[in-house]
Amino acid sequence: MIEKLQKIIREAKGDDKLSVTPEMVLISDLKLDSFDVAQLVNEIENEFGIRVNDRDINNFKTVKNILDYIEEKQKQKQQ
16 A cells, blocks of 8 residues: 555656655655645545545554554445
């Protein structure tokens, strides 16, 4: 899952060589703005087959926050 998310983030930033780790902060480390995050959420929904609630987006501070969210949504989907 981390590899898919890394790829999505690299594409959003337009940098195939960008190092992306779970600890990275979206705004300060990856320099993502609100438009980038919106694109990121759209790609996450498409890639992982989940629906991201608008209110949950504010909780996306780090790459790990997003990974945990995807994992939780996928578990809910399987139930």
